Amino acid sequence: MELSIATRARVLLSQFRFALEVAMAFENVTIILILIAIVCPGLSGQVNMSRSSKQSETKSATQPVLQVRDQRYRLERGDVFDLDFAFTPDFNQTATIQPDGYISLRGVGDVKIVGQTIPEASETIRVAYSEVLNNPKIVIMLKDFEKPYFIAGGWVGKPGRYDLRGETTLSQALQVAGGLKDGAKSSQVILFRGVSSDMVEVKKLNLKAILAGKNVNEDVHLKPGDMFFVPKSAFAKIEPYIPRASIGTYVSPGSF
Numbered sequence: 001m002e003l004s005i006a007t008r009a010r011v012l013l014s015q016f017r018f019a020l021e022v023a024m025a026f027e028n029v030t031i032i033l034i035l036i037a038i039v040c041p042g043l044s045g046q047v048n049m050s051r052s053s054k055q056s057e058t059k060s061a062t063q064p065v066l067q068v069r070d071q072r073y074r075l076e077r078g079d080v081f082d083l084d085f086a087f088t089p090d091f092n093q094t095a096t097i098q099p100d101g102y103i104s105l106r107g108v109g110d111v112k113i114v115g116q117t118i119p120e121a122s123e124t125i126r127v128a129y130s131e132v133l134n135n136p137k138i139v140i141m142l143k144d145f146e147k148p149y150f151i152a153g154g155w156v157g158k159p160g161r162y163d164l165r166g167e168t169t170l171s172q173a174l175q176v177a178g179g180l181k182d183g184a185k186s187s188q189v190i191l192f193r194g195v196s197s198d199m200v201e202v203k204k205l206n207l208k209a210i211l212a213g214k215n216v217n218e219d220v221h222l223k224p225g226d227m228f229f230v231p232k233s234a235f236a237k238i239e240p241y242i243p244r245a246s247i248g249t250y251v252s253p254g255s256f
Contacts (some may be wrong), residue, residue, distance in 0.1 A: 080096045081145075082141045091107065147188055149162060153230070190231070
């Protein structure tokens with residue numbers, strides 16, 4: 001079993017003391033140094049390794065974590081698109097994503113594609129048609145879709161729904177919504193992000209620190225459908241996940 005660095009250091013220190021006692025009997029500095037080098041060859045290496053490990057840990061703790069962002073559009077309910085079959089045009093059709101997330105496909109029935117990217121949906125439909133066609137080649141062309149948006153509420157200048165144009169951080173979205181009103185509790189901004197049709201994730205963000213140039217890695221990039229709420233007073237308790245129907249417990253009436 002491998003010993004810890006602290007245990008190995010204690011063993012080496014004991015060896016060092018023994019070597020020193022033996023060497024002192026010869027009363028010769030050269031012999032002392034030779035014996036120490038023979039008995040304790042790893043002493044300096046262990047110290048350097050420990051120091052290097054601590055420096056690495058400190059660097060990792062202070063280095064900001066980069067956020068991974070999904071740039072691809074994900075299909076929503078109500079989206080309309082054309083299906084183009086390269087070799088079997090008789091199957092060309094227009095599909096609309098129904099409220100339950102499914103589309104009705106000619107010849108194969110219903111397939112659920114809500115939340116998928118265009119390449120993912122193309123593969124899902126290709127697999128479905130593989131039962132009736134030989135290696136189908138399918139292209140999806142969006143015709144009508146809901147523009148990405150975010151909602152700003154609470155103590156902001158202009159609460160409401162806004163188009164989400166490109167990459168937008170929380171602090172940038174705040175400026176779009178008119179900035180903070182006097183008395184806003186910007187250290188406890190609440191971000192609601194849908195994780196399913198029934199549940200939302202709830203995050204508490206210190207926007208005050210972000211605007212002051214601190215914890216800038218927490219300035220999250222908004223996703224379509226995100227909603228943030230700037231309260232006037234602090235929340236006593238925040239659950240990490242809540243049903244969509246419970247958002248009203250955090251958001252006061254007339255905030256939008």
